[in-house]
Amino acid sequence: MATQLWRTDALMRELTVGRLRTRLGREELFRVRRGIYADQVCGDDDVLRALLLRLPDGAMLARQSAARRHGFGVLREDLVHIHLPAEVWKPRLPGVVVHRSVLPVRPVYVGGLPCVPAARCAVELARAVRRLDALPVLDAALRSGVVTRDELLAEAAAHDGLRGVRQVRQLIPLADGRAECRQESQLRLILIDGRLPPPEPQLWVMDRQGIPLYRLDLGYRERRIGIEYDGLSHLNRERLGRDRERVNWLAAAGWRMRYFTDRDLYRRPHHITATIRTALG
Incomplete structure (x- = not known):
């Protein structure tokens, strides 16, 4: 009920x-x-x-809160983000962040809750966060299927002259809906920003019969170089056993695997680019 x-x-x-x-x-x-x-x-x-x-009339969920409703909530959401028309009073409520915009917007209803439309939400969020978090937002928006690249480009054009829109315009052509997690998107961006060829996301490796056997986070198929993010899930004993079997098979098939962690992503991205540059020769 x-x-x-x-x-x-x-x-x-x-x-x-x-x-x-x-x-x-x-x-x-x-x-x-x-x-x-x-x-x-x-x-x-x-x-x-x-x-x-x-809240006043016209309030709707925005940014991280709306992104979660739309299906691309890849960034942490500790607070509730709300959009309000510019002309109404701005309330102060604990746990609530109020955003205003000079651009008009009509809400869409997701699960009965008013939200900023998906393309507007993705572009506003990608404008507001650092570059390393912006690409995961755009990747996830495409993966969710609620927006297309053309819709993102059109929305970015509507934000012309606003803070952060240059970053969004640079990143939309790089966005790829095949990416499956935030860290994978960040790894790919670090390599691209390091002037390396863009790796292929979610690359399938086939066996001799051409049957897909293993899927890599990122990779260069022609060079047989695979790139993976090692998260906490890899610490599980059962998962570790399967990973070793996988690594051994890939090595026997001529694949050179490179693994990176949170420490590499957020503290020493130069190590990632140097490692892959060396592997590419």
């Missing part, structure tokens, strides 16, 4: 303060946040609906 939400002013037209407290004590009503009540314990979506009830 859908959760029913009320603002305090709506409830007080039907209840006295004493009756409201009684219903809260009996758990017939639940306080979701200041000024908003529900008829049952709320899930995450209902908590967002309650927040939107507290």
Whole structure:
């Protein structure tokens, strides 16, 4: 059953303060946040609906919060990001970041929640974050299927002259929907920025019969060089065993594998480019 939400002013037209407290004590009503009540314990979506009830008309989810709803939430989302029209008052609420824009926008509804449209969301987010995080956003937006490259280019053109749009225009041609995680996109960007040939994402390696056997994060097929991000999942004993079998097969087939971690990505990207430059000869 859908959760029913009320603002305090709506409830007080039907209840006295004493009756409201009684219903809260009996758990017939639940306080979701200041000024908003529900008829049952709320899930995450209902908590967002309650927040939107507290905000002025025209409020919608934006940036990381909208990206998650659209299916390309690859960046951390500790706060709720909200878009408001420029002419309305800007509230201050804990855990909420309010954004305004000079560009008009109409919301789309995803799961019943108003959101900034997908292309607008991807471009605004890629404008606002550092370059190393912007490409993962664009990659994930393409992978999600909710936007096309042409739609991203058109949206970027609408942002002409705004802060960060040059970065977005540079990165859209590099975006690739085959990328499967943020770190993979970041690895690829580090190599491209290091003046190395763009590696192929999610490269399938075939056996002698031409059957796809192993898929690499990144690679150069003609040179038989594979590139992989080593995350926490590789520390699992069962996964480690499968990885060793995979590595041995690839080595026997003439593939030279190179592995990188968070330390390489965020502390010594020069090591990544030097390693692959050497491997390419």
